[in-house]
Amino acid sequence: MKNRRMKIARMEKDLNQEALAKLVGVTRQTIGLIESGGYNPTLNLCISICKALGKTLDQLFWEEEQA
């Protein structure tokens, strides 16, 4: 599932994938895959991304169950 919230948060911070990748210590492709839903990151990486984007885990990664 695509992570649009992360992509929006990144763009709000005016960061491209490369810049965010450097901030959290991964490759640009990994950020791209997380945003496109192709990779499920570990909790450690989720926390690093949240810190870099100034958001909480809930705001970026919590999926509300659909009725």
Added chain:
Amino acid sequence: MRKTRAPEYDERQLQVRGRAFMITFIIFVFLTAILALIEKEFHWITFNAYQFLSIPVWLSITFLYIYCIRHDAYEGLSQDSTSGFLALVMGGAGILVLGITLYKILGRGIPLVENKEARDPLAGVVAGVCMLAIGIAYLMKKRNEKKLGDEEDDDL
């Protein structure tokens, strides 16, 4: 005191590489078994020790390279040029090996298989094609990355 080095690959790359090494090992064992079957069970072709080892090794290493290149797990975090250079050298060496092998086949008339016995050029063809495939896979990946550009933000 030892200097601490930054991790060379990120967590996704490590996962991909782990999977790639596992599959590579399975492919190596499988190919070795196939060659053993061809030689010992079906008596189609006999291989010498070099061919028996080098053919499965080259094919499985090629799989490892291409799998890692395709899944962006070949170059590490530093994106240093060493690994890229290595892939390109492989491609160049592949052309050289194939050239020499083709000269042996066409120029000197040495066949790949003669009297149910694999001859020297067979391992050369396999090694050359594998090396060339690694170089081509790397170049194609780089070209695709350039094409895609930095990222696509149009689908928001």
